[in-house]
Amino acid sequence: MIQFRDVSQQYEAGKPIIQNLSLNIEAGEFVVLIGPSGCGKTTLLKMMNGLIAPNSGEIIIKGKTIKDWDPIVLKRNIGYVIQQVGLFPHLSIEKNMAYPLDLQKTAAAQKQERARELIHLVGLDESYLKKYPNELSGGQKQRVGMARALAADPEIILMDEPLGAVDQINRAVLQDEIIRIYQSLHKTIVFVTHDIEEAIKLGTKIVVLNQGEIMEIGTRDDIVFHSKSDFAEAFIGNKGFLSYLNIVKIKQVICPFNGSAAEKDITLAVNEADPLIVGIRRCLENGVNKIGVRNANGTLIGAFDLGCLSRLKF
Amino acid sequence: MEFFTSLGNLLLTRSDFFIELMVQHLLLSFTAIIIITVVGITTGILIAKSPKAASVVIGLTNVLYTIPSIAMFGFFVSITGIGNTTAIIALVIYGLLPVIRNTYVGLTEVDSQIMEAAVGMGSTPWQLLSKIQFPLALPVIIAGIRNMVVMTIALAGIASFIGAGGLGVAIWRGITTNFDEMTVAGSLLVALLAFIADGILGMIEKRLLRRTK
Numbered sequence A: 001m002i003q004f005r006d007v008s009q010q011y012e013a014g015k016p017i018i019q020n021l022s023l024n025i026e027a028g029e030f031v032v033l034i035g036p037s038g039c040g041k042t043t044l045l046k047m048m049n050g051l052i053a054p055n056s057g058e059i060i061i062k063g064k065t066i067k068d069w070d071p072i073v074l075k076r077n078i079g080y081v082i083q084q085v086g087l088f089p090h091l092s093i094e095k096n097m098a099y100p101l102d103l104q105k106t107a108a109a110q111k112q113e114r115a116r117e118l119i120h121l122v123g124l125d126e127s128y129l130k131k132y133p134n135e136l137s138g139g140q141k142q143r144v145g146m147a148r149a150l151a152a153d154p155e156i157i158l159m160d161e162p163l164g165a166v167d168q169i170n171r172a173v174l175q176d177e178i179i180r181i182y183q184s185l186h187k188t189i190v191f192v193t194h195d196i197e198e199a200i201k202l203g204t205k206i207v208v209l210n211q212g213e214i215m216e217i218g219t220r221d222d223i224v225f226h227s228k229s230d231f232a233e234a235f236i237g238n239k240g241f242l243s244y245l246n247i248v249k250i251k252q253v254i255c256p257f258n259g260s261a262a263e264k265d266i267t268l269a270v271n272e273a274d275p276l277i278v279g280i281r282r283c284l285e286n287g288v289n290k291i292g293v294r295n296a297n298g299t300l301i302g303a304f305d306l307g308c309l310s311r312l313k314f
Numbered sequence B: 001m002e003f004f005t006s007l008g009n010l011l012l013t014r015s016d017f018f019i020e021l022m023v024q025h026l027l028l029s030f031t032a033i034i035i036i037t038v039v040g041i042t043t044g045i046l047i048a049k050s051p052k053a054a055s056v057v058i059g060l061t062n063v064l065y066t067i068p069s070i071a072m073f074g075f076f077v078s079i080t081g082i083g084n085t086t087a088i089i090a091l092v093i094y095g096l097l098p099v100i101r102n103t104y105v106g107l108t109e110v111d112s113q114i115m116e117a118a119v120g121m122g123s124t125p126w127q128l129l130s131k132i133q134f135p136l137a138l139p140v141i142i143a144g145i146r147n148m149v150v151m152t153i154a155l156a157g158i159a160s161f162i163g164a165g166g167l168g169v170a171i172w173r174g175i176t177t178n179f180d181e182m183t184v185a186g187s188l189l190v191a192l193l194a195f196i197a198d199g200i201l202g203m204i205e206k207r208l209l210r211r212t213k
């Protein structure tokens, strides 16, 4: 879907921002770019939709090199949530969300209908349609920014720290919504963040960047447990591991019962939808190695076993 | 007190005369205002794309702006003769500065992040200008127009010195015949027109400002 071949970019001579970078993003992947401030994440995103042309190398979008794309058409084919949201202050929320459709001269009735779909998609109610950006909270603006990127139903969506301005609680809610949107709409998403937990939670593929180079690339298991570079190891480290425990669900590590009393003790049991960290804590609190796991109906379906965990293949 | 009574009498008895002058005055001013608005906004938009051209154009209009009005009128009389055309040319030259400058400033001061968002979604240069940049610059542009309108209406009072119509005729006649009430009546009506025009534009400005701040 998106390919970088040996791409380099510099704004000023002698100060390379991106260095001989190659990257392959398949259709349907949720790729998270993470790295320290100034490492070139935003620059990479802007190269993907043609806002910035690389000094050398080749970028291929949907099988066509970027030089062969009409720059306007390319941008209309890609949803883009910029780092600072960038809602248009003189337009209502409805008009903001429909802006990409407006550019393509979509009929008014269709724009209205789409705006109504979008506002529900990002979890706001219709009364917001007639409001203006200055009447919204930071988190609500971020939602509208995301809705706007989805408006023209692009296959590719670029999101540059879309949750940067949101508090922890709303952040988790919005992350869940992004996952829901990703899973239901089957988009290819490239997502930039500073937050390791967010990267591990959202990405099907995580790219760790430093000074314009890829340090590590892989799934969350690869990144947390099989880091090959010292930089990624230090950058992800135990914070990454903790996030991993916070995110991976117990459902993924259920073992068969093997007859201990604690396994059958329903008062000790954890839910299959709980993260690993809940199970580990429950075991430590109660001084046992194994506890039961119940499903959404409350039925015991297997065991959470500390001994089993170490034998999991990550 | 006596002066005001005779001023009132004058305005009442010669109301046809004053109304005609006011109509002339408005026609003269509006012609200039429309030309200034069109030329000024177009120029402002064009120079907003090039900082170099902008400094040249704004510098030039600044210089023109500092020429005393009597000298400017006199200069154009020597080229285009006396009458309305000359008056309009001089009024246009004076009025351009605030409109060009405010259009330029308004357009270039639109938040670059907002512009980038619009470009990143695939706006053409014309869509960017008409849907984002211009509407966001509008309050600043209107402020410039408001400034220009008041100035043009006031300045048009001098235009009859070079043979154009308008309330300047009354002022001029008052001065030359030592008829103070006539001079004051003409001046008051010029001020009244400027005041009303400013009020109307102020209302428009307020409506626009409500949204964009």
Ligand SMILES: Nc1ncnc2c1ncn2[C@@H]1O[C@H](COP(=O)(O)OP(=O)(O)OP(=O)(O)O)[C@@H](O)[C@H]1O
Residues within 6 Å of the ligand: A011, A012, A017, A036, A037, A038, A039, A040, A041, A042, A043, A044, A083, A194
């Ligand atoms: N227009 C520009 N001109 C010159 N240098 C730039 C420009 N834009 C970015 N840079 C530089 O390029 C480098 C990478 O910037 P970029 O915005 O891609 O970083 P980032 O990884 O997105 O950082 P952050 O996490 O802070 O958003 C930085 O050192 C920045 O100073």
Ligand SMILES: [Mg+2]
Residues within 6 Å of the ligand: A041, A042, A043, A083, A160
């Ligand atoms: Mg950035």
